[in-house]
Amino acid sequence: MTRKFLFAILVVLLITNITTIAVWQWDRSDIVAPADDLNVPVDTKEPVATIDNEEITYQQWTSNLQNTYGKKLLKAMIDRQVVDRLSEQEGIEINDKVIDREVSLLYTIQGILTNEEASTLEENWRADISHRIRLEELLTKDIQIDESEIKSYYEQYKENYDLPESIQISDILVNNMETANKVISELESGAAFASLAREYSEDIDTRNQGGYKGYYNSPGEYYDLAQAMEEETYSEPFDTNEGIAIIYVHRKLPAISLNYDELRNHLKRELALEQLDQVVSADLLWENYDIKWMYGNN
Known part of the structure; x- marks a missing residue:
């Protein structure tokens, strides 16, 4: 397994942690919102916690969330939409077995999970892996890689891409x-x-x-x-x-085996990323749209 792929796994876990933070309400209406983990209603007029007689209000809580995580979460939401739109325009498709392989590797670094925990995690992993791959495809689409170089890379590393049960x-x-x-x-x-x-x-x-x-x-x-x-x-x-x-x-x-045709685009992208002289970030794609957000210029 290459260092690059281990780094990619860490990126997936980081993105998952960011995007699973609760989305708070930006206004201060009386709408009853579901709590993130407890699945019980939260009355925005009532304190979310009390310590003895000291209250933590809903407004204090959401303001803290916004100040701590607001920019990162909003940027992640914009990045997703930008990548989704451009991927659709470019007709980018991802081999499901490539995603399955990464999901299996992520499972092996987890402990024991309930079926509910596994289902939620896997859904997030698949979304994050798909986002990362499509972002990389968009950033490297104009980089030309010779077919012989892709085949040589495959012959050298093909065993790394097969996973046993x-x-x-x-x-x-x-x-x-x-x-x-x-x-x-x-x-x-x-x-x-x-x-x-x-x-x-x-x-x-x-x-x-x-x-x-x-x-x-x-x-x-x-x-x-x-x-x-x-x-x-x-x-x-x-x-x-x-x-x-x-x-x-x-x-x-289950065991996962990928042949050359199934891996070709993935290998081409990995080789192209080595030539990319910029950080892999959706920031580079924002210029395709007229984006305005509360934090000013990206």
């Missing part, structure tokens, strides 16, 4: 079958795997994290068994070199 696993490791059967009995009664790992597991590296081991993507005892399991299921106890293990499969990420 990855399986997210937790384990409970115990010393004897009696304890293992007790764990299974409690799991069958509805006990949480993570809680039982903290109570019973002899795996000192993971028990305080509820047995979480991370993602496996190569042959071995855990990976081989997990391949035959469904997501959100646990195994029967089995012998390992370290004791008797029970594993839990949280998530499976």
